[in-house]
Amino acid sequence: MEILQSNTDHYFYSEDDFGRTELTPSYRVDLRNPMNEHLDKFINANLVSDWSQLTWKEVGKPYEVKTVAKEKREWENENGPMSVKKSWEFFNRSFHEWFVKDVPKEISKAKQKAWRYLSRFQMSEVKKALGETLRLSLWNYAHRIEDGIWDPRGKRALFEGLDVNRPRILFLGAAEGYEAMQLYAMYPGGEVVLVDYDEFCRTDRFGTFPESYPFLGTNPATGQPKVWYKDQMNIHYIVDDIRNLPFGKEFDIVISVGLLEHFPDEHKPEVLDWHRRFLKPGGYVIMTTPRYQLKSLLFYKIMADVMNHTYRELMDIRQMGLYVYEGGFEILRHGFIKVHNGIVARPR
Structure with missing residues (x-):
């Protein structure tokens, strides 16, 4: 194993910070309670x-999430059914990209793109930019604001x-x-x-x-x-x-x-x-x-x-x-x- x-020996927080919470660009620091x-x-x-x-009979069976990621559908159209291991590899890379984002910066960029495309009446691009803004805003709420994932x-x-x-x-x-x-x-x-x-x-x-x-x-x-x-x-x-x-x-x-x-x-x-x-x-x-x-x-x-x-x-x-x-x-x-x-x- x-x-x-x-080897990092620079720590930003200590016991003096108990009770404190703050947002970094990618995640929340929470030293409360x-x-x-x-x-x-x-x-x-x-x-x-x-x-x-x-x-x-009393509790019923779990809800199965059936909506599938676009990149998985595209991969399977070319290669056939995706193996479980390959599916996890796709998921891990996709999920990790969101953990390392500077979320406020990315939201600002997505909004700017939406306005730019709107000014040019490029409505299909506006739709994409608004969708990205929605996903970023949801991730911001779920992971940074609510700290619901960690x-x-x-x-x-x-x-x-x-x-x-x-x-x-x-x-x-x-x-x-x-x-x-x-x-x-x-x-x-x-x-x-x-x-x-x-x-x-x-x-x-x-x-x-x-x-x-x-x-x-x-x-x-x-x-x-x-x-x-x-x-x-x-x-x-x-x-x-x-x-x-x-x-x-x-x-x-x-x-x-x-x-x-x-x-x-x-x-x-x-x-x-x-x-x-x-x-x-x-x-x-x-x-x-x-x-x-x-x-x-x-x-x-x-x-x-x-x-x-x-x-x-x-x-x-x-x-x-x-x-x-x-x-x-x-x-x-x-x-x-x-x-x-x-x-x-x-x-x-």
Whole structure:
């Protein structure tokens, strides 16, 4: 396994900045609520008291997102059906382009283009520029203003209270590895292993994740809140298929974010088994999926060319929980944050 760490030693934020939030051109910095006093604002838990009594007839099946990205349609017209791996490669590159944008600058440029084309009565170009402005404005709201994709306060609420010390954390389908870094900040001193089978995730999505991004966590010496940075963490990145991993039951936490909903029902038991396969006795499985809500429906409709390269479902927490329960897990905590469902579980 290769260790990827930076030599950067310039940190812009410290404990003196607790309570502060600000916008960078690409993302929000949020150092509010360092003690996690107000978790109920970010996760509503325990909606189901007895999972054994819940049925699919009662909750229905998830909503399948069927709108497909234009570049996937064009590729398939030339080459035939796109493989799952190729679909993920397209998605990762497309999605990453948005994370690194100077969003206010790009919105301004798109508006200027729309006015310029309008002055020339080039209406087809006006339509394209307005569509780009709409997508940029939605991304700005979802990622920068609301911080709904990373959602650090919501994720900390989901991760709070785990009985672990210096845990080994395995992240399946890790992309840039954000949630595992947040876990490391909260439970420092162990090890993070990120796994994705797209090399681009290692080199670009994780490799260019901003070194200056501050994670709120814990100082192990004092038990008090502390700001952590990516290059202070013990992180390894493996590029491989999850099914090829050599590990046994050796991780305290196995996590996935937005993985389960990419598999039709016939493959979900295998996906759930991946989480169990690498978990120590008494360890925790943490999973999230995108929520079924109006905001999410609009997001995946308007951002289709960015997001919709793979099979995808939107679930409510009861649907997600029923998959997890039927997969042989005891659900310890369940609920939802801004745009995700979240579950903490253990094998039964």
